Every structure is written in structure tokens, then in C-alpha cells.
Amino acid sequence: MEGVERKTAEAPLEGYNFAYLDEQTKRMIRRAILKAVAIPGHQVPFGGREMPLPYGWGTGGIQVTASLIGPDDVLKVIDQGSDDTTNAVNIRRFFARTTGVDTTERTAEATLIQTRHRIPERPLREDQILVYQVPIPEPLRFMEPRELETRRMHALADYGVMHVKLYEDIARFGRISTAYNYPVLVNGRYVMAPSPIPKFDNPKMDRMPALQLFGAGREKRIYAVPPYTGVKSLDFEDHPFEVQRWEACCALCGAGDSFLDEVVVDDRGGRMFVCSDSDHCRERRDAGHTGPEPEAVGQVQEI
């Protein structure tokens, strides 16, 4: 199945406000977003509402999207880079039913992208907004369990404990072992948890032309990285930040520079590597690129 181009939704459901949330709630969330944009990387508490799905399923991201989405928006929803996983499909359908806006699987066509755990490979533009789903917004949480203390640490820029964690990694494993949700310094001031995106995606956040918004529903926090803001992954001078690399390229489109998923294809240890970003892979294949196993497209989609 080829990537779905812009899909016009049916008329929204009767009896629900546009995008499910009432206008006052949306206004409250937008105020929190403005505050977050004014202080890049700082976590802003907001009055998270009860959503029709439990915590841990993207309620934070959904509330942010709901407060921003308008009738002329084109929405894309991805989960681990893919448009057709259960979560992505459900959230996209939720918004289609409650707003009637067009949806798409093509990154290039979207104005609003909600994502879980990946940044699209295609560079985003100034007219786009990326909304991240965040489980635990506090980057210091596992080093300092007390909320009172972490707030003070952020206020005083007291981040020594973060580097202690990285030091411990190097002492124990020879390198920094964090592979996802890798902490970053935003605008030279706040340390931020970028959500469980792979560290491969961290460089994309730096000076991105699109607005990046982060919503955590259970913890009820919103934070933001405005367009063209400096985002630097934490590291040591003699152990600089490095992204993941693969020896293989994408089996379908041959990409050697995108984030690859490992797909098990049989019970004899057979596996292949495929672009995690399904739209990116499709775009490359449409443009004529092929990988070592281009006919495996159907196989990948079945899994």
C-alpha cells in the first residue's frame, strides 16, 4: 500500500466540541504552550484533562495537538516512525472524527505532526509543528526522585548530577550508554528530556525550523523548543556525543543514513533492516532508490 496522500475526513462527530476538548481548556493549554515557548526547555505545569484513553497512551501529546489543531490543518500521526501502527491509527482517527481535518502520511504535506519516540527523517519546515508524546518529562528523575529538589536544581541550573550519571556510564561501560531519551541542553540553559527518541534523532532537534512541543499527560507538563533554538546533547570533551550507526542499509530503499529497525523474518535467525520512518522509505522508493530486498515490501507490512 503506498503512502496515503491527503485524506479528507468525513464530517466530525455530533455532540463533541472541535477536537474533543472544550474551548476554555484549549485556551489554558495554549497559554501553557506560550509560556513554554518563552522559556525553552522549561517544564510548565498544565491542568491536564481526562482523555478517552489512559495515561501512557499519548494523552499529553493529544492534548497539545487538540489545543492547536484548526480546520485547515493537515495532521500526521506516527508511532516509532510508522503511520500504520495501532496507536498512530487510533490517534489519527480520533482527530479525524472530532475535527474533520485532513490527515496524511506524508511528512511533506503535514502542518501538524504528532509523534511517539521518533523524529521524521525528512527535515521539517517553519510552517510545521512537531508534537512529541512524553512519558517522563523530568530528565533528572532517576537521579533525584524528589520533585521539590529537581525543581530547585532546574531553577539554579544545578546539573552536576546529570554529568555524574554520564561519568558513571563511561567508568562502567567505557562509553555513555544512554541510547534514547538522551538529555540535552536547550538554549544553553535548561536540561531537557527529549522524550524516548533514539539519540540518533537528537541532532535533528538542533536549530530545527519547526516548532517543537512536548506534552506529558500523566505528569501534566508541557515544554517547548522554539524554532532555530540551540539544542546540544550532553557529553564530555573527551567522550563526545555519537549517534548510532548500522553496518546494513535499508533492505527496501537502500538508505544508509536513516534510523533502521531490525525485523525478524523467520525462525532461523533471518532478519533484515528497514527504515523506521515508513514515509521516508516510501518517498525514497518512489524516487527510484532500491535496497537489497525491494520485493520484501509486502513482507514488512504484514509484520
Added chain:
Amino acid sequence: MTNETEQPLLRAVGVSHWYGGTLGCRDVNFELHPGEVLGIVGESGSGKSTLLACLSARLQPTAGQVLYRTRYQGTVDIYGLSEAERRLLMRTDWGIVHQNPRDGLRLAVSAGGNVGERLMAVGARHYGRIRETANAWLERVEIDAGRIDDRPDTFSGGMQQRLQIARNLVTQPRLVFMDEPTGGLDVSVQARLLDLLRGLVADLGLAAVVVTHDLAVTRLLAHRLMVMRRGEVVESGLTDQVLDDPQHPYTQLLVSSVLQP
């Protein structure tokens, strides 16, 4: 105009603290100069720990002032500083050695990480150099450098205490507060620790305030002594003077109670 370095490093002026209606300590006055060690002795409940907390910026006294001569800003009232400035001071200029090493160490972090934490907190970003510094300090406090990656909960009590000292001294503080540094350690370990402390005080020109109930520790470590009882300072003076020629009845009681083997 008096030379800056002749000004006292730490000055307590009328420091008093009440916990509601209960007295913690009352009207404590003293001056501390660089290179001096002040001992504070007294029985349990005499107000020593309260006083130490007030002096080390952990407890704001109900009355009185604690004045500290900073490196670049002259003498300041430590409770007049902002929280950020106070934290920076506690991290760079001061050290606090707790009675129980578990209060002063991160047990889940390796010895090297513990020693390097202060350096990283003030901006050190070179792993190799941080590790070298940590190594040097471990050797200095006589901990086997091969244990740099071991966690403190695998160390003995004496080693934990020495690690705590290394952790505090790595940023070259000018003033160290110690609360019963040898509490719970056996005699030979105590002796080694006191030797180490004496050496460090001499080498680094540290000033220290040592709270203890053990007179032997004060005799070995402190230049001057303050005896506290029921929240008040009953006697103070040079250590030798106070211990050999006690004037106040309580001090006489303390001195005469020391067990002689």
C-alpha cells in the same frame, strides 16, 4: 587599613536558634581565621549540632549573624545571599563532613563519581582530567586507587569517611565543617583519620569547625575549643588551656570523666 587576610574567615555574632519554645543554642560568638581548627564539645543535647547547622548555612538561626569572608566579594552575611550563591559557596568554598558517611556520599555512585561530582557541578567537562583528579585525591586520603570504580557501600566505615573527606576537599575549600568525623570508628582507624586531617589542615591551610563529644579528638585536632552545655557556651579558649586548666564546673566534669586506660 588592615590587611584583608587578617580579617577572620568566619565570624559568628550572637547566633541563637530556638526550635519553637525549645532552645537549640544561644548567643554564640567566635572568630575563626584561616588555618585554625575550632573544636566544639559538649554532651548530647548541648546544641553543638544545631550550632553547626546554623554556621554551615543549613539552618537559619532565629537571631544573630554568620559572616563569612568570601574570595572575591568581601565579608557577607551568608543568610543574606541568594539560594544560588549559597549553594555555590557550599560547593566550592566549603566542605561538610557528616557523622554518618551515608549522609555525605552518594552510595549508588562510584568512588570516582563521588569525588568528581563537585568538579562536574562547577563545570568540569573532561572525563580524563576529572578521573585523574579523583585518582589523586583517593591516593591522598589513602584509599587504594584501584577502587575508584567501586561503590562506597562496598567500603568500610573508615574508607567511607575518608572518601567523604576527599569528596569535600576536591574543590579546595577554605572552610570545612565536621560533625563527629570519627564517630563509630575503631581506635586505630580514628588515629589514622585524625592524622590525615591534621596533615590536610596543615598542607592546605584549611580552617575547620569540628563538633565532637570526644575530647581526645579535640586535643589532637583543634587549636581552640568551645564547651557547650544546654545550648550555651560555658567556656572557650585554647585547647590545651581549656583541657588542662578547666575553669567551669561542667568542663571540669568533662575532663575528669575521660576514661584513662
